[in-house]
Structures are given as structure tokens and as C-alpha cells.
Amino acid sequence: MARVKICGLTRGADLRAAVDAGADAVGVISEVPVDSPREVDPAAAAELLADVPPFVTATLVTMPDSAERAVELLRTVTPDAVQLHGEWTPDEIRYIRAETERKVLLAVDADDPARAEAFDAVADALVIDSTDESGAGGTGETHDWERAGDLAARLTSPVVLAGGLTPETVAEAVRTADPFAVDVASGVELSDGRKDHNAVARFVANAGREMELI
Numbered sequence: 001m002a003r004v005k006i007c008g009l010t011r012g013a014d015l016r017a018a019v020d021a022g023a024d025a026v027g028v029i030s031e032v033p034v035d036s037p038r039e040v041d042p043a044a045a046a047e048l049l050a051d052v053p054p055f056v057t058a059t060l061v062t063m064p065d066s067a068e069r070a071v072e073l074l075r076t077v078t079p080d081a082v083q084l085h086g087e088w089t090p091d092e093i094r095y096i097r098a099e100t101e102r103k104v105l106l107a108v109d110a111d112d113p114a115r116a117e118a119f120d121a122v123a124d125a126l127v128i129d130s131t132d133e134s135g136a137g138g139t140g141e142t143h144d145w146e147r148a149g150d151l152a153a154r155l156t157s158p159v160v161l162a163g164g165l166t167p168e169t170v171a172e173a174v175r176t177a178d179p180f181a182v183d184v185a186s187g188v189e190l191s192d193g194r195k196d197h198n199a200v201a202r203f204v205a206n207a208g209r210e211m212e213l214i
Ligand SMILES: O=C(O)c1ccccc1N[C@@H]1O[C@H](COP(=O)(O)O)[C@@H](O)[C@H]1O
Pocket: 007, 008, 027, 029, 032, 034, 035, 036, 037, 038, 039, 061, 062, 063, 085, 129, 135, 136, 137, 138, 139, 140, 141, 162, 163, 164, 165, 183, 184, 185, 186, 187
């Protein structure tokens, strides 16, 4: 069974709906260089994540322009974990981990397995996503789950499968790629960064199923 992260939350009510549905992790997005309906400022990110109860991982998704800024942001927002998108070196990831003692998830493009392998021993987990040219996620685009599964089997790090998942496709994605966790943002959204609570609940339930959807 895959763990579930519901990401791109912008409102307290949506965060509570994700927790009530049984999400293992929730994510808020801050400081990204792309135009995203899911982005909130660091103060709002801190406020939202402060409401996350014990046993649910509060995750900050971000693309700051330096490792120093990442550390600063983590000290302001105080999440349990950070999901970094964009270009990073292994030394920068090590620095952020050492300075903040937070779990660092690194997003890598599904079409770049060499990068995933290069960071396998450096990050705490790898998010296999369909990213744009800047490395940002939230594209709503899927990738080849069978290939992602082959890559996950070669890696030591836990693999989070992301990219265009929906309540209708997540069971098939889990069956095919057998990831440690699945992650969704746009696939459970109404519009303007607001979540569809029914879709969130179905996504969490279906991630725990093989083929039988509700
Ligand atoms: O959602 C965004 O706008 C975003 C911007 C910059 C970096 C990451 C972003 N989203 C993350 O990408 C994955 C997959 O999203 P989706 O399900 O394909 O919409 C997820 O972790 C998002 O939070």
C-alpha cells in the first residue's frame, strides 16, 4: 500500500479535509518561480502547516534561489520535511539537511533517471514527477509508470510517484510502479488552488486499492 501526500494546499479547510481523509502527508507550496495557483507566501505556509496534527508529515514544497535561502525558509516555515524542485547539487542538499535537520525530498524528472540515481544516496526521498523546463511540478502531466517502477526498484531511497495523478488513475499507478508514496496537487483541485474534498477522499481511498475503485 502506498502512502499518500496531498499537495498544494492553500486553505485550512482543505488541509483538514486531507487529514480527515487519511493523508499521510500534506504539502504547501511557497517561493516558486512559476505562476502557480497553489503558491502561498511563507507566512501563510507557516500558518497552514502549524495546524498539521502529529503523525501527518507537514511538507514545504519550494524552489528557492539558493541553499542559504532554503535554510532561511525552513527556519521560518518549520515544516517536518521539504520537497525541493529545480537545480541542486549534492553538496547543497547535504548542506540543507545538515543545517535544518529536516527530511529533504528532491523532485526529479521522470525522463532523467541518471539524476535520480545521482541523488539516491543524498536525499531522504526522490519524487519522480513530470516537471517543466525549470523543474517545477504541478504540470498535471503523467509519465511512464512502468519505467518509474523500474527506476524505483533500482534506487535505495523511498520513491514518491507524482505527476498528473487523479482519483481515477492512482490505483493503476500504484499497481504498476509500486512506489513508497503517491503525491497529487492539481488532480484533486476545483480551481484557483482550492481542493475538491470528495476527490481528495477518493484519491486517498483509491491509493490503498489495487484496481477496485470507489
Ligand atoms: O503545483 C505547482 O504549481 C508546483 C509548482 C512548483 C513546484 C512544484 C509544484 N507542484 C508539485 O508537483 C507535484 C505534482 O503535481 P500534480 O499532481 O501533477 O499537479 C506535487 O508534489 C505538487 O505539489
